[in-house]
Amino acid sequence: MKKASLFIFLIYLTISCQTPTEEKSTAVGLDGWLEGTTEEKLEEVAHQLGGFSRTMVEVGYRYSELYWAGMDENWGYADHQIEHIIEALEDGLKRRPARTASSEEFMKETLPYMEELVKKEDKEEFLKGFQMLTSACNACHAKEGESYVVIQIPLNRTSPVRF
Template sequence: MKKIILYILGASLAWSCQIKPVDDAVTAVGEKGWLKGNTEEKMEEIAHQLGGFSRTMIEVSYRYSELYWAGMDENWAYADHQVEHIVEAMEDGLKRRPVRAASAESFMKETLPEMEAVISKKNKDDFILGFRALTSGCNGCHAKEGESFIMIQEPETRLSPVRF
C-alpha cells in the first residue's frame, strides 16, 4: 500500500512540475500600463528602473552633505540618521552591483563604523576630523574603481532646509 501511495505522489509531483506558471502571460500593469511583458521582462524593467550604483551614489551624495551640515549644527541625532541611511543605500547598491563589493569593503566595515563612533562622541572638532576621514574613504573607494576623477570634497553650500 505504501508503494502505491508513494507512486501516486511521485507521479503527481512530476506532472505538476510540467505545468507552465500562469503569471507568465503578457499583461501590462502600472499607471497607463507602462510595465509590459511577461514576468521576466517586467522584472528586468524594474531592475533597470532601480538602476545600478550610480543611483546609489546620488543618494549617498545627498546624505553625505546632510551628514556634514548635521555635524556643523551639532545635530547628532540627524548625523547618526544620515550615516544609517548611507549604510542602507550602500548595502542596497551592492546588492544590485556586487562587483563593487571588494572596493567598498573597507569603507563599509571600517570607515562608516568609525564615523558612527565619532558621532557618538558629540564633539564638533572630532566630527570634523572624522568627516575628513570619511571623505578620504569615499575618494579611496572611487580610486579602487578606477574613477579617481570623482573627487569628493566637503560641501560648501547647504541645499537642504533642515536646520537644528
C-alpha cells in the same frame, strides 16, 4: 497518514510533469507602463533601479546632510544619515557586486568609525572624522578607476533641515 502522503505525492507528480505553458505578456503599473512577461518586467524594474551611479546620488545627498548635521551638532540626524548611507550602499552593492571589494574597507571600517564619532557628540572630533570620511570616499573612487569623481566638504547647505 499514508493516504495523505500518497495524495500529496500524486499532486506533486501531476504538477511537476505538466509541460510549462508560455506566459502571457501583461501590463501593470499606473497606466500599464510595465509590460511583458514576468522576466521582462523584472528586467525593466532592475533597469529602473539603476546601477551604482544612482546609489552615489543618494550617498552624496546624505553625505552633505551628515556634514551639516555635524555642524549643527544634531547628532540624531547625523546618525540617521550614516544609517541611510550604509543602507544605500548595501542596496547598491547588491545590484553591482563587482564593487564590493573596493568598498570593503569603507563599509567595515570608515562608516563604523563615523558612527562611533557621532555617538561621542563632539563637533571637533566629528570634523576630523568627516575629513577622513571624505578622503575614504575619494580613495574608493580611485580604486574603481573613477578618480575624476572628487568629493569635497560641502560649501552650501541645500536642505531645509535645521536644528
